[in-house]
Structures are given as C-alpha cells and as structure tokens.
Amino acid sequence: MPSLLSHPAIPLALGLGLGRGLIPPRMLVAGILFSVLPDLDLLFGYVGWAETGIFAHRGFTHAMIVAWAVAVFFAGFARYLHGSIVTAFWLLFLSMGSHGVLDAMTNGGAAVALAWPFSQERLFFSFRPIEAIPQDFSLLLSEKGLEVMASELLWVWLPVLVAALLLRLLVRPGSRRRLAGGGTAS
Numbered sequence: 001m002p003s004l005l006s007h008p009a010i011p012l013a014l015g016l017g018l019g020r021g022l023i024p025p026r027m028l029v030a031g032i033l034f035s036v037l038p039d040l041d042l043l044f045g046y047v048g049w050a051e052t053g054i055f056a057h058r059g060f061t062h063a064m065i066v067a068w069a070v071a072v073f074f075a076g077f078a079r080y081l082h083g084s085i086v087t088a089f090w091l092l093f094l095s096m097g098s099h100g101v102l103d104a105m106t107n108g109g110a111a112v113a114l115a116w117p118f119s120q121e122r123l124f125f126s127f128r129p130i131e132a133i134p135q136d137f138s139l140l141l142s143e144k145g146l147e148v149m150a151s152e153l154l155w156v157w158l159p160v161l162v163a164a165l166l167l168r169l170l171v172r173p174g175s176r177r178r179l180a181g182g183g184t185a186s
Contacts, residue, residue: 017167
C-alpha cells in the first residue's frame with residue numbers, strides 16, 4: 001500500500017485546488033481522516049478475524065460502495081464541517097474512494113476489493129507504478145523505505161500537486177464562492 005502519508009494527498013490537493021472558500025479547514029481535516037479510514041481493516045487481524053476474505057486487509061473497507069455510503073452518511077454533518085452537503089459528500093467520497101484506487105496501483109500486497117459486494121474479485125490495475133510499503137515497518141528507514149517514498153513522490157504527490165494547481169487555475173475565485181453557496185460569481 002502507499003504509506004499513510006500519501007493517502008491524504010487527494011484531499012489536500014482538492015483543498016489546495018478549490019480553496020478554503022469551498023473546502024473549509026474543518027472539512028479538509030475530515031477529508032484527510034477519511035483518506036486513511038479504509039486501513040482500519042488492519043485492526044480486524046488484531047481482534048482475531050480472518051486473515052483472508054472480505055475482512056482481510058484491502059477487503060470491504062476499500063470498496064467504492066463503502067466509500068459512497070460513508071460519504072452519504074457523513075455529508076449530513078456538513079454544517080459541522082462548515083460547508084455544503086454536496087461539497088462534503090464529494091470531498092469525503094473522493095478522499096475515501098481514492099484509498100482503494102491508490103492501493104490497486106501498488107506493486108505488492110493484497111489485491112483490492114473495489115467492487116465488493118457486487119464482485120468478490122480483488123483487483124489490481126494493470127498500471128502499478130507505486131512501490132508497496134514494506135510489511136516490516138522498521139524497513140521504512142532503509143533503502144527500501146526510501147524507494148517507497150521516492151515512488152510516492154513521483155506517482156502520487158507530483159501528479160496530485162499538478163492537478164491541484166490546474167484546478168486552482170481553472171476554478172475562478174467567483175466560481176468557488178458560488179459553489180460553496182456564498183453568493184454569485186462576479
């Protein structure tokens with residue numbers, strides 16, 4: 001999997017690209033938390049649940065339908081996130097949904113149950129440039145760990161930074177206010 005440091009790249013890019021008017025700080029923090037939420041499935045192994053199947057790592061918590069359902073539920077709390085329901089839904093869905101997509105682009109680990117419950121098949125994309133993080137976390141400071149970080153910089157952070165900058169250029173400030181529900185564009 002990409003490291004927990006790279007999953008937040010997606011909500012951070014959306015926040016940078018769309019600006020504070022559309023993605024307020026509280027909503028951005030929620031997006032960052034949702035981007036790592038699927039890895040709670042690692043806890044299933046600690047409580048004795050199956051090491052294989054839908055409860056194993058990259059199982060149902062990585063499914064797009066779960067990201068959608070969780071985003072639908074928590075979008076109802078948009079007022080507490082200081083934003084609109086629509087913005088909250090899309091930020092939370094993209095943040096959580098991108099987790100499985102990034103995991104499916106790694107060159108190791110288990111395949112991802114992106115289509116669960118519609119399919120039990122676990123998937124990897126054919127394009128898998130992201131180095132998988134070592135299972136032994138002590139290796140993070142080794143040469144292998146540095147390879148993983150370099151891979152994430154190249155294949156996660158650089159593309160989302162470029163996308164954020166393009167989004168920032170394409171979405172005019174007046175459009176951001178209108179999208180956020182703060183009035184009309186000038």
